[in-house]
Amino acid sequence: MAASARTALRLTSRMATRPRATVERAALPFFQRAALSGSTAPRKSEVIKETEVPVSVYSPDSKGASPSGNGEHFKIPVRRDQPEVPAEEEDKVTPLTSKVYNQMTPTMQKMSVMGKVIIITGGARGLGNHMARACAEAGAKAIAIFDANQQLGDEAAAELYEKTGLPVTFFKVDVRDGAAIDAAVDSVVELYGTPDVLINSAGIADSNIPAETYDRNMFRRLIDINLNGSFLMAQSVGKAMMAAKKPGSIILVASMSASIVNYPQEQSCYNASKAGVVHLGKSLAAEWAKYNIRVNCISPGYMDTALNRVPALDAQKKIWTSLTPQARLGAVDDLNGLAVFLASDASGFMTGSNVLIDGGYTLY
Numbered sequence: 001m002a003a004s005a006r007t008a009l010r011l012t013s014r015m016a017t018r019p020r021a022t023v024e025r026a027a028l029p030f031f032q033r034a035a036l037s038g039s040t041a042p043r044k045s046e047v048i049k050e051t052e053v054p055v056s057v058y059s060p061d062s063k064g065a066s067p068s069g070n071g072e073h074f075k076i077p078v079r080r081d082q083p084e085v086p087a088e089e090e091d092k093v094t095p096l097t098s099k100v101y102n103q104m105t106p107t108m109q110k111m112s113v114m115g116k117v118i119i120i121t122g123g124a125r126g127l128g129n130h131m132a133r134a135c136a137e138a139g140a141k142a143i144a145i146f147d148a149n150q151q152l153g154d155e156a157a158a159e160l161y162e163k164t165g166l167p168v169t170f171f172k173v174d175v176r177d178g179a180a181i182d183a184a185v186d187s188v189v190e191l192y193g194t195p196d197v198l199i200n201s202a203g204i205a206d207s208n209i210p211a212e213t214y215d216r217n218m219f220r221r222l223i224d225i226n227l228n229g230s231f232l233m234a235q236s237v238g239k240a241m242m243a244a245k246k247p248g249s250i251i252l253v254a255s256m257s258a259s260i261v262n263y264p265q266e267q268s269c270y271n272a273s274k275a276g277v278v279h280l281g282k283s284l285a286a287e288w289a290k291y292n293i294r295v296n297c298i299s300p301g302y303m304d305t306a307l308n309r310v311p312a313l314d315a316q317k318k319i320w321t322s323l324t325p326q327a328r329l330g331a332v333d334d335l336n337g338l339a340v341f342l343a344s345d346a347s348g349f350m351t352g353s354n355v356l357i358d359g360g361y362t363l364y
């Protein structure tokens with residue numbers, strides 16, 4: 001049996017046959033469930049939370065050390081609260097300047113995207129928007145946001161420009177529209193030069209639709225955006241890179257749904273679309289290695305973005321969290337480091353990979 005089928009079966013049988021108390025327990029964060037599962041679990045009253053740690057140092061250098069071995073004794077404070085990051089600081093985007101770049105070590109320079117022209121689809125909001133910000137912080141020369149949402153896209157580009165001073169252009173492009181994509185990519189080439197990087201994050205999700213009643217037009221629409229859109233974007237940007245004989249990195253945002261069947265919501269179309277994206281990425285990687293174009297996929301687990309912030313999913317989110325070893329959904333910037341790494345020359349020998357970034361969800 002395939003691994004994904006085994007996982008789905010395991011989860012289904014695990015959850016479907018559970019008595020109520022067990023299901024409630026499943027809704028607890030993982031670490032709490034783990035604590036409940038063994039007879040040696042500490043009771044709440046037994047949990048030790050010191051405010052200070054006593055330390056005894058015995059060494060020739062320690063003050064007060066004596067031949068009698070009295071040593072040096074002191075206490076170090078224990079901080080349990082996370083220092084709060086002021087809201088405006090969290091929202092800051094700090095571009096990488098040449099001055100700072102020149103002071104970086106060769107390894108860190110290689111992990112940047114200094115001087116690169118980057119196209120990001122779905123960059124109007126959510127994960128794409130945060131990856132765009134990360135690219136600005138990692139040295140991008142210019143950023144082009146392609147998105148179907150005129151208002152959000154325009155606002156996102158204006159905001160990124162205001163925060164960084166970098167050239168940022170918004171193109172209102174639907175990733176289903178090959179001709180519009182070609183026109184926009186040509187325009188990027190004219191404005192900033194051939195793109196070095198494409199991050200394709202545009203995508204939609206349908207869930208809680210049983211396959212037997214799935215509206216056929218909805219099914220086609222989702223495949224058109226998630227899978228065909230990934231192809232049209234990669235083809236157009238890939239052709240521009242080939243024409244300029246420029247090496248490039250294409251990053252397709254897929255999903256862990258490409259590797260597992262999500263539980264408990266039924267979403268055959270989304271899962272199939274993302275499995276298609278991963279295999280498209282591998283196929284393009286094999287074909288385009290000869291042009292020095294790398295193609296890799298990022299497969300996120302459940303992320304806390306607007307895509308999932310719908311009341312209908314509230315109850316299911318508790319189950320998702322309980323099935324994720326890290327006991328949380330991903331933050332909206334949790335893909336940033338990986339996106340920059342895949343865009344950078346530091347991942348130069350990496351192509352055709354599909355990197356899961358899911359808080360451990362697919363481990364079970």
Ligand SMILES: NC(=O)c1ccc[n+]([C@@H]2O[C@H](COP(=O)([O-])OP(=O)(O)OC[C@H]3O[C@@H](n4cnc5c(N)ncnc54)[C@H](O)[C@@H]3O)[C@@H](O)[C@H]2O)c1
Nearest residue numbers: 122124125126127148149174175202203255302303305307
């Ligand atoms: N949020 C998650 O839990 C999660 C998990 C795994 C994978 N993903 C994938 O990550 C990507 C980004 O997700 P997100 O959570 O940031 O979603 P989001 O809805 O916040 O952002 C998606 C962006 O894509 C744009 N878009 C949608 N359809 C488009 C089209 N036809 N043409 C151009 N732009 C279009 C939207 O306008 C929006 O700005 C998607 O591909 C999604 O499938 C998300």
